[in-house]
Amino acid sequence: DTAVSQTPKYLVTQMGNDKSIKCEQNLGHDTMYWYKQDSKKFLKIMFSYNNKELIINETVPNRFSPKSPDKAHLNLHINSLELGDSAVYFCASSPSWAYEQYFGPGTRLTVT
């Protein structure tokens, strides 16, 4: 049983398109996160949700919109994709901010 799953694993698309990445966790955690990892491996938090409520919203273009239909799911929708959006996106979950995070396998997004 995969604890934190993301789909798709790979996503190749053209500039200007809109795409979504889905994330699900079966750990019963209250908090979920989205991270962007660039080509230099720098890991930057984008959003954090606690029980479907937005907690952390870092400086991210408003083309990125997270949606949490329930506490087990946190999806990421990206509008008008740009070349600079190419990265690996990780979803993660934890019981709360005080605990370790469990990461999904990552989604490699390539924008051409």
Add this chain to the structure above:
Amino acid sequence: AQKVTQAQTEISVVEKEDVTLDCVYETRDTTYYLFWYKQPPSGELVFLIRRNSFDEQNEISGRYSWNFQKSTSSFNFTITASQVVDSAVYFCALSEADKLSFGAGTTVTVRA
């Protein structure tokens, strides 16, 4: 300002050597948590250890050990008798009441 500093970008050692990864953090909170994560070449992010700000005891787990010193705001990680499988990017992270900061990561390469 960088809240978590991992000054070493890359470290290369020969198998069986010890390697210490430095992590210096910055916070004004009295309650916070520190973490180390490992990202092997396969790409997944794996949790290694969690420490709360009130527990300065050092910890050892197999070949891994951690030295937490509040006086110097450091949370260093040592791999003893390194092995090729230890080759990975290692991230130090700080969590303070819904604020999360990751260091830039240290790439460790262990050569046979």
